[in-house]
Amino acid sequence: MSSVSKVACISILGLTLGAGAAQASSTHIIVNNSIVSSDETYQSHGITMVPLNAVQSLPGVSITWNNSTKTVTIDRNGEKTLLKVGQKSATLGSKNITLPVVTTLKNGRIMVPLRFIADSSNAYVSWNPKSQTAYVAKANxxxxxxxxxxxxxxxxxxxxxxxxxxxxxxxxxxxxxxxxxxxxxxxxxxxxxxxxxxxxxxxxxxxxxxxxxxxxxxxxxxxxxxxxxxxxxxxxxxxxxxxxxxxxxxxxxxxxxxxxxxxxxxxxxxxxxxxxxxxxxxxxxxxxxxxxxxx
Incomplete structure (x- = not known):
């Protein structure tokens, strides 16, 4: 799937979930055949938020956390992404990207928009409206x-x-x-x-x-x-x-x-x-x- 198709899938996902400041998510997230617990996901203004550690389970991705600056560094085979908690922007390689909502800390987890999972890990992402399931897939x-x-x-x-x-x-x-x-x-x-x-x-x-x-x-x-x-x-x-x-x-x-x-x-x-x-x-x-x- 092309990067344009990935974004389209996630855009559709955002549109179909409805609005709301923060509410429990009815969306199922499956990352490489493993279900992400619904207790770990929620919706913010119609955007599905997932824990950043879902990225870490994908191959070729490592994550480090700087507690003093509240900054996450995601290393994907040498290409680094910088993400700061509380901001809507991130640096993906040499490119600045704007996130649809700010990243947050919730119950000790860094929560990011689902679209960011695709952008930062180069994963295949698809949305199943029949089962309300988002798939994130990247084979090792x-x-x-x-x-x-x-x-x-x-x-x-x-x-x-x-x-x-x-x-x-x-x-x-x-x-x-x-x-x-x-x-x-x-x-x-x-x-x-x-x-x-x-x-x-x-x-x-x-x-x-x-x-x-x-x-x-x-x-x-x-x-x-x-x-x-x-x-x-x-x-x-x-x-x-x-x-x-x-x-x-x-x-x-x-x-x-x-x-x-x-x-x-x-x-x-x-x-x-x-x-x-x-x-x-x-x-x-x-x-x-x-x-x-x-x-």
Whole structure:
């Protein structure tokens, strides 16, 4: 996403939250797949304020605090940003920027506008109006390098760890919690995948070093019906996004948390399972090469 798009996302965020001097925030903030506690966020004049330490959790960013001058220095791979508590201005590299509201100290935390997180960390930021969620995403170099590996199992392991972003509805899995998670990849690929948890399945594609949610659905496993996906022969009861069309076979991994094992197989266009097997989970990477998978 370009810097203009980042600003547009945050501007939309500011406009949709309404006005008010300072009030509890109903916005959800997710930074690199981790939820920022709602107790740590609030709205000031329609702007979502978040704790500055949310920046520190992003790769390539370090923060130092000068208590005597009440100044924060943010170092992003050598490019420094200076921010002073109580002011609406900041220095981003050699550029002066104006913040929409002043930074403040609240309960021992330095609170800054969400837009500043994007400006100071060069992160991908997107806003989901359907779930009232702002995503801040920036993958570290280790995950990015693994994703580009020529080893398929390594690339797949990195793909599911990339920061996830979404502008779709959020479906909460229902039913008996068996702690199993299913992963489906088009044969020989790692740039898209499905994750199934109980009665919810989600399809992601990799873009801008993020896993972008393209389609998500809830299904009824008691009613067999063609869903258009060979590995999911159940009735879809609700869905959002663009359901993909998958040609060729699917590689399937079923991670069984309770027993620490993972089962696997290939699935052809008719739904037939090929070469099923089971292995003990490698905690460093769930995935491995499946016999007869074409790469």
């Amino acid at each position: 170099n280790e995950i990015k390098n693994k994703y580009t590996s020529d080893k398929l199992n390594v690339s797949r392991g990195a793909a599911i760890k990339l920061p996830k972003v979404s502008n779709l509805k959020e479906y909460t899995p229902k039913g008996y919690e068996n702690l199993n998670t299913d992963y489906y990849f088009p044969e020989g690929k790692s740039n898209s995948f499905f994750i199934q948890e109980m009665d919810v399945i989600s399809y992601y594609k990799i873009s801008n070093d993020c896993s972008v949610l393209i389609w998500t659905a809830r299904f009824d496993s008691t009613k067999r019906e063609s869903s258009g996906l060979s590995f999911l022969p159940y009735k879809l009861v609700e869905q959002d996004g663009q359901k993909p069309t998958i040609q060729g076979r699917i590689t399937h991994f079923n991670f069984m948390t309770a027993v620490g094992e993972i089962s696997y197989n290939l699935i052809d266009n008719t739904g037939k399972e090929i070469n099923p097997g089971q292995k003990t989970v490698d905690p460093t990477n769930f995935f491995f090469d499946i016999p007869d998978e074409q790469k």
